[in-house]
Amino acid sequence: MSTPQPASLRDELHGAQEILLANALMLGEIPAPSGREAGRIRFLANRFSESSLIDISVDELGNIQALIPGRTGKRTIMVAAHADALLTIGPEERLTVNVGPEELHGPGMADNTLGLAALASLPDLLRHLDIQLDANILLVGHVKSLRSHDLAGLRFFLDHYAKPIEAGIVVEGITLGRLNHSCLGMVQADITCKVHQEPGTRWEASENAIIILHRIIRHILEIPIPQEPRTSVILGSITAGKTFNRPPETARLRLEIRSEVPGKAREIRFRIKEILDEVSSETASDCSIRFPALRKPGGIPFAHPLVSAARDIMDELGVHPRLGPSYSDLSILIAKEIPSLTIGLTTARNLNEADESVAIEPIFTGLAQLIALLQSLDNGILTSLDNGVLASPAEPDGDA
Template sequence: MARTWIALAAALAATTLAPPAPLAAAPVEAGQLSESLKTQLDAQYDRIIADLIRITETPAPPFKEEKRAALFAQMLRDAGLTDVTIDEEGNVLALRPGRTDAPALVVSAHLDTVFPEGTPIKVTREGDRLLAPGIGDDSLGLASIVAWVRVLEANRIVTRQPVLFVGTVGEEGAGDLRGVRHLFTKGAWKDRIGAFLSVDNADAARVVHAAVGSRRYRLGFKGPGGHSYGAFGIVNPMAAMAEAVRGIYAIKVPAEPKTTYAASVVSGGTSVNAIPDLVTLEVDMRSPDPAALRQLEADLMAAVEAGVAAENAARSVRSGAISVEPQLIGDRPAGTTPPDHPLVRDALAASKAAGFAARLDESSTDANIPMSLGIPALTIGTGAGGGRTHSIEEYLETERQRFVAGVSVGLAIILAQTGAEAR
């Protein structure tokens, strides 16, 4: 049975001359936060909202996260952390030492957004709703981390192992998880991470324990090209691409595990009166099952080769034949943290204790990388919900009681995972 925080409450109430003594580690019970910590989070509500707005309005377009990284690093310093750096990939790293040198718990949110440079970003309010591109994905995760650090520092809470707070670059789209990939494969902490908690989305009931892997290709269909009238009858890469797409959409994929594909972006051609010499097609394939993903990739490439062969057989190759050059532009590995792992159990318990209908889910997030390496990892939500993610109409719900309850979930998981008291 975990102790209550009576001693902490008394210390805070009785003295202003000395800070409270450090709190020793103790077991967690059912994901519960003490009433004292809940009250402290609630007292931060206006400050969290202000942080959220400031972060959101600091641009972080793909591959240009520097301004937001600098801001997040300074906010962590202002919250009380002293060992705050930005690594060679652009990730913000903020270390909070533990009692031991055990492998660290990483608590992470991503800095980047999907919105290109120059997108107007100004937070507006409609009642309890805040609206702005990227406000929930993932400005809210960053603001939540800063709030948790304030609580840990204000109460001098001692954790068993170090906690490394991270703001990653390159989580979205073409970033291909470059920040977290660097953290686990090249960074200074690559061999010293014991567990990973990503904070990404505004649904505090959602516990992502399965990583949806993806493979993405840019396929360049090349041909001789020529005048649309004078060279009529020669092979056309556009036709080869069209036949390839037809073949792709004839592929049968399993419903369980959910496995998907999409022909997403098409470009190329020179003029309306010219047979193109190059047409490109971008495709996306996803599955939480590595074997299913490998099979889908093989089937898709076979469909592409069949499309090329069909066009070379259908029209003249007197000026040259069609060829295809595949370029891998995205590779997110699949993986799973078992539902009975303590990290998953702690997350579900914390969400339920905060009043949410906790559920397991699967997605593609920064947690893909550690899951694929066999390191326990999850992605959780925070706050009170929202919607229209990845659109300029993105919004968050900020009704105070539910918002604070949502923010409390991540703090409860941190305390449970690091042996600090959390009743």
């Protein structure tokens, strides 16, 4: 098989523009809040069937898989995209996607309608390019990725998929140049403070949950946070109260802890729990904490053949790599010791807004990058992985 030529692939992909745009339009008009992605999964099933893929199935959690069979089929490369989007409308409401001369417009288009459209289009794009790999390509559209679902779909799929997967590529709509090869340790914490107010208590004598939460935040900000290895505590949102003139009984803080080093996020998590216990005992308030998401750090090194190939492909396409750790889908593959990357397809505007837009022209560069990376894996990288170059999992002890 010839050496991949990403620039030539990009030129040829312009001739298949209608394949990708049609899938993006139709997927973009199917609401898919996390946990309610069935409409999009049915669409993928129909597309995969029309493309004559094999082993098409939907598991009990709702993930869909299909196989593009390779010439020999001795190895398998997984290409995954999450099917859910950050949408605030109901599953029966209608979404509208518009195509302009330079952009696709529609809520959720960047994250991750476009990535899912690339997954749906890949069989036809490979046929258009007259490309068949020796390796199988396992296409996975996974559900329950966002918010409190904490990547439950992809985790379930990999826990139950019985055959070996030699490498993985996670496809996201944005941003072109994205190249994640490792993941941070991460803990999301949801803190609630409650105080008891007797009915009829005068406002000046009432306990105030905001003041209690402020005390907790002050203690959290006093926790020593190392700059190296990179570690951070991000205070994400605070909610409390309903009126101008009544001290709230409940206040809520959501935060995220991130760290490159195993165990550091867990250490900070335990310290925050101690702070809550201390403040609760001193103020007679009820402060509780739950952890909706946990990630372990890990990944493949910068010099790994898969990362090197991706950087070379980006260089030929004139794309500047934006390397850095991830804490999303990639972390689940890394936990399974599957050498993997996350890449992006294009650029976007107005993220998470009703008028979210993605640029059309860079998509062809993003797709050329994806297909060239599949060819590079097939042309020798998988052999080097057979020789022991694996992902580096997190430390076995602990959860972050």
